[in-house]
Structures are given as C-alpha cells and as structure tokens.
Amino acid sequence: MKIDVAIIGAGHNALVAATYLARAGLHVEIFERRATLGGATLNEELWPGYTFSTGAHLLHAIPAQLVRELGLQTQGLVTVPRDEVVFLRRDGTYHTNLDFDLPNHLTARARLSAAERDGLERYEACKQSLIGLVRPWLLQPPPSPAELERAAAGTPAAEALRLATTMRLWELHDHFLPTARLRERVVSEGSAFACNPGALVLAYSAIDAADPATGEKGPWGFVRGGMGNLAAVLAAIAREAGVTIHTDSPVASIVVQNGRATGLRLESGDIIGARNVLSTADPKRTFLKLLGEADVEPALRTRIAGLNSHVSCCKFLAAIDELPQWRGWDGDPDLPHRGSVQLELNRDAITRCYAELDAGRPPARPMMSFNLPSMRDDSLAPAGRHTASVYVYSHPARLTGGTWDDCREAVAERLIDQITEYAPNFRRSVLHYELRTPLDLERKLALTDGCIWHLQHTPELLLGNRPLPELAHYRAPIAGLYLGGSGQHPGGEVSGIPGHNAAHEILKDLHTN
Structure with a gap:
C-alpha cells in the first residue's frame, strides 16, 4: 500500500x-x-544515575x-513546575519578577518610583497588546505584514505594532522605562537571538500566551523523568x-x-x-x-x-554534589534552585558577546541560563546529588581559525570559572561535566549550525x-x-x-x- x-x-x-x-x-x-x-526532545544518562535532557530541557510552549x-x-505525561527566574548580577544584586522587598532585589515594586512603576506598566501593556494581536494566528498559517496591520487597525494593538515595527528592542525599552535598572530587568528579552533585535521579536512571546478564547495555558515546567x-x-x-x-x-x-x-x-x-x-x-x-x-x-x-542559523549555543551539563551558593541572594534559599538563574545579562555583556560571535570566537563571558532539574524531579540524580543544565548563549556555529573540537575543554573550564564567580562553591561541587558545542548539536541532532x-x-x-x-x-x-x-x-x-x-x-x- x-x-x-x-x-x-x-x-x-x-x-x-x-x-x-x-x-x-x-x-x-x-x-x-x-x-x-x-x-532534540530526548534523555541521556551521561553518568550512572544522572539523567539529563540533553536537547530541550523545558516544556512551556505547547x-x-x-x-x-x-x-x-x-x-501519562507529568510535568513539575519550574519556579521564578532570577537575574543575578556580578555585584551580588539581582532582579526578579517576584514582588518582595529585600536589600539586594533592585527592582522590587516597593522600591520603584511612581515614574518607574508607570513606565513598567505601560511597557507591559504595550507588549501584551502585541502578543494578543499575534496569538490568534498561533494554530494557523501566519499573517503577512499587511494582514497584521489590518487586524490591529482601530485597536490599542495598532500603536504597539507601530512601535514594534519601527524600533529596535532597546529603543523600545528606552521609550517606556525611565531608569537603567528597569531596562536591565527586561534586557534578557530577545538576547538569545541577536544583539538588540527589532522590537517585533516580542511577538514570539505569543507562543507562551494563554488561549484567548478559553484562557487556558499549557504546562510550564520540567517533564518528570x-x-x-x-x-x-x-x-x-x-x-x-x-x-x-x-x-x-x-x-x-x-x-x-x-x-x-x-x-x-x-x-x-x-x-x-x-x-x-x-x-x-x-x-x-x-x-x-x-x-x-x-x-x-x-x-x-x-x-x-x-x-540566519549561525547564532547557536552551547549546553553545559554537570553532575554536582552540592547546591550552588549564589552570592548576594537574600531571598528564599531554595527559590533559585527551583527556578532558573540567569547570568551576564546586561547591555554591555550582550554587546560584547555578539561582537565576539561575529568575529567567530567563543564569547569570553557568555550569557547563561542555569537550571537544576533534579531539584524538582529527584528521579534524575542519586540522593544528595544534582543535575545542572546550563544553556550558554550565544555562540558562533563555526569558529575562525579552528574548530569546536579544538577548544571544547578550554571553553568548559572557562564556563566553570565564570559560574564560580557567582557561586563560589560551584567548581568544587562538580563531579562530572560535559559541554555540548554547536558542532556537537549539529552532529548528534542533525541541526544545521547547531x-x-x-x-x-x-x-x-x-x-x-x-x-x-x-x-x-x-x-x-x-x-x-x-x-x-x-x-x-x-x-x-x-x-x-x-x-x-x-x-x-x-x-x-x-x-x-
């Protein structure tokens, strides 16, 4: 047949x-x-008793x-929620969307001025208007620019679309957010894709939005096992x-x-x-x-x-025997372990990272998203041990003057040093590690340029x-x-x-x- x-x-x-x-x-x-x-939706037991999601690590967009x-x-699909994201700075201060007022939380609502609160609310309203405009097309063929404009006409989304299609992302941030600390709080937006992309990149966030008809959202978290x-x-x-x-x-x-x-x-x-x-x-x-x-x-x-497929990433995977002690964190001790810790996210760091990428070099201090899946799923590691899963952004698919095979170990060691600056006990906690480079992702998963x-x-x-x-x-x-x-x-x-x-x-x- x-x-x-x-x-x-x-x-x-x-x-x-x-x-x-x-x-x-x-x-x-x-x-x-x-x-x-x-x-790329797969498990691998890299070391006895340690199971890793070596490709995608989080279910949040279905x-x-x-x-x-x-x-x-x-x-039988079971998901376990991942907690809030913490944006940790090198001086030990941080940003998070959770609203608690502690000394090192730079953008707790209680610490914002009236102008800052107003700017943040207007920015979020603009972003949500854009997401709301795009969300109805999620489960059908996408609109052309003209169709999108017609759909926005006469609605609050029209102004959001105008701004998104005429401004770079950081320009949009500057337009609404009056202080550097607020702009740093949102600087992660689009940062894995490009340095200061066009603001329309925010439309991609519609992939996480609730169904406009029912209000339903899909699961957000780690898949058990x-x-x-x-x-x-x-x-x-x-x-x-x-x-x-x-x-x-x-x-x-x-x-x-x-x-x-x-x-x-x-x-x-x-x-x-x-x-x-x-x-x-x-x-x-x-x-x-x-x-x-x-x-x-x-x-x-x-x-x-x-x-554009040449902007890639690395994935750093490690078995560790103690939890990271994040320098400067003064909130719930377990929250960063249950959620995600983002490192090296500010405009200067992002600009340097992409300049090095464009030159065909591994960034000296790349952006990172540090996760501990075993904190939410104890089936992934032996008792008292943990799995660390770190997406490292953004890296060139091809290097100038060498290959990823030539520098894999040197890059991995540098990443361990970088994380240890934020969590002083990290290096000594590492029992095993493996770095998956763009070349590894291409070879193993048939992803062009990784x-x-x-x-x-x-x-x-x-x-x-x-x-x-x-x-x-x-x-x-x-x-x-x-x-x-x-x-x-x-x-x-x-x-x-x-x-x-x-x-x-x-x-x-x-x-x-």
Whole structure:
C-alpha cells in the first residue's frame, strides 16, 4: 500500500503531525535516522544515575488545545513546575519578577518610583497588546505584514505594532522605562537571538500566551523523568493512531518526479513511495541537502543558504554534589534552585558577546541560563546529588581559525570559572561535566549550525516571513512537499505547533483536491 504521507524525522513536531494525519484516516510512516525518537526532545544518562535532557530541557510552549486533543496527560505525561527566574548580577544584586522587598532585589515594586512603576506598566501593556494581536494566528498559517496591520487597525494593538515595527528592542525599552535598572530587568528579552533585535521579536512571546478564547495555558515546567518521556508519550499516541515509525532509517534525499515529491530515498538505497512528503528537518537541510539542485530554483537556494542559523549555543551539563551558593541572594534559599538563574545579562555583556560571535570566537563571558532539574524531579540524580543544565548563549556555529573540537575543554573550564564567580562553591561541587558545542548539536541532532530553533527568532524570520514569505504556509514550491519543523511559524521551542499546522494544511489540500 502506498504511503499517504512519509515524514522525515521523528522529533516532537513529526510525532504531533503524524498523529493528526493518522487520526484523519491517512496511512502515515515516519523515517528517523537515529535509534531513538524525539529529535532534540530526548534523555541521556551521561553518568550512572544522572539523567539529563540533553536537547530541550523545558516544556512551556505547547498549547493547552494540543495537550487536550492529543491526550498527553491521559497518556501519562507529568510535568513539575519550574519556579521564578532570577537575574543575578556580578555585584551580588539581582532582579526578579517576584514582588518582595529585600536589600539586594533592585527592582522590587516597593522600591520603584511612581515614574518607574508607570513606565513598567505601560511597557507591559504595550507588549501584551502585541502578543494578543499575534496569538490568534498561533494554530494557523501566519499573517503577512499587511494582514497584521489590518487586524490591529482601530485597536490599542495598532500603536504597539507601530512601535514594534519601527524600533529596535532597546529603543523600545528606552521609550517606556525611565531608569537603567528597569531596562536591565527586561534586557534578557530577545538576547538569545541577536544583539538588540527589532522590537517585533516580542511577538514570539505569543507562543507562551494563554488561549484567548478559553484562557487556558499549557504546562510550564520540567517533564518528570526528562524530556525524552514527552517523546515516548507522543510516540505511543502516534502508534495508537496507526502511525508506523522506522528508526535507524536515515533519509538520503527526497524523490521528485515531474515537479512533484513522490517519496524518499533512504541511505540504505531503499525507495519509499509516498503521495506526500512532510519534512520536519530544518529548512537548510531540507532544501540544500535533501533536495537535489535541479529541484530547487537557484535563487531560492541562495536565499535559503543566507537564512540566519549561525547564532547557536552551547549546553553545559554537570553532575554536582552540592547546591550552588549564589552570592548576594537574600531571598528564599531554595527559590533559585527551583527556578532558573540567569547570568551576564546586561547591555554591555550582550554587546560584547555578539561582537565576539561575529568575529567567530567563543564569547569570553557568555550569557547563561542555569537550571537544576533534579531539584524538582529527584528521579534524575542519586540522593544528595544534582543535575545542572546550563544553556550558554550565544555562540558562533563555526569558529575562525579552528574548530569546536579544538577548544571544547578550554571553553568548559572557562564556563566553570565564570559560574564560580557567582557561586563560589560551584567548581568544587562538580563531579562530572560535559559541554555540548554547536558542532556537537549539529552532529548528534542533525541541526544545521547547531541552531536549536532551526532558524533564529529575529523579526525578519517571524510570522509570515518564517522561513521565507513563499514558504510560510508550510508548503514547498514542489507539489506534495510540506514543511513542519521549527523553521516554520511560530518557531522553535517544544510546542508541536509547526507539526500541528503543517498536518492541517496537508488535510486541507487533500480535502480540496
């Protein structure tokens, strides 16, 4: 029997798409290059007794609608909440959105002036207007700039959209926030994607927003047992719907005949015939590696090659035998351990980081997001020990004058030193560590340039421009070829939305035809 839809990759978007397609009565088969499922949604036991989510580490973007429709919680998915974020400064002071007045909390509401409180409220109102404007398009093809303007016309969102499309992000912060301490409190926004991107980057926050019709929000926190458990649940749901999943089946190319995708050629040499193909690989891998040169217009190949995937990250993973003693923290002793601690987040540090990235060097003092998943899930580490999971932003995909293999250990040691400046006991607490570089992420997870979002989330790559205007509606300019990875609207994170939306566009086309 010929396959109705052959899907490339078994990441979370592929599994979501496959389930919707199979439930609609289609014959769906997935082809995954690795022995494990989930793509970047995976677990690894790096040292005996220590389990890490070595790709994505947090579930926060999957909409409540998808949780309900897929039946994730009835199939055994359990999440545990992550607490508040603390932005720790080198002098021991900090910012947090929690409203308590302690000496080192620089932006506690009680310590803000009337002008600061007013500016912060107006800024949040502007941001929420923009998010509210974009949120209705989350589970459908994205709007063009003109459609977005029409939707905003005559509403408070019109001014928010005007500001977001005419200002850089730091300019928007300056517009509303009258003091440096308030501007530093929000400086993390967009910082993982670019140095001072266009303010429209805030629209990406719609991925975390509640459903405007029901007020529901999806889970926010760590998946109990690790993110690989989410992949296992999604795979079980897909198989229950009738999906066939082939592991250890790397795809060599997409077969195109007479301008139409007709199947896949596996690296084994086998040809898989299919009426339609859905690629959940990143756009560069799909168009520049899986499709032949003759199948893609030269101008499109050039534009795809120029898309921004070169801003990558590292992931530092460690087994530790004592909790970090964060210098200057004077709040609830356990709160930073249950939440996330952000380091090196100020305008000067971000500017230096991206200057070094542009020069092809690992930043000397990169931005970090430090998490302790085992504080919320004791199944991840032996008693009295912990797992530290640190995203390190932002790093060049390729280095000038060397490779990541050449400097991995030196960079890791420098990161340990940097964290130890903030938590003096950190170095002595480290039992084991491993640094995953952009090159490692590319090798292990088939992510071009090690870009965990497939493409960056800068304004020119959001909404109806993701990845390009002519590809934004989940269709390639080749009949029967669809796109459902994180390079599509709304973007990266573990949301399942690109897979959901691509599946519904396939069903729409099949119903029409």
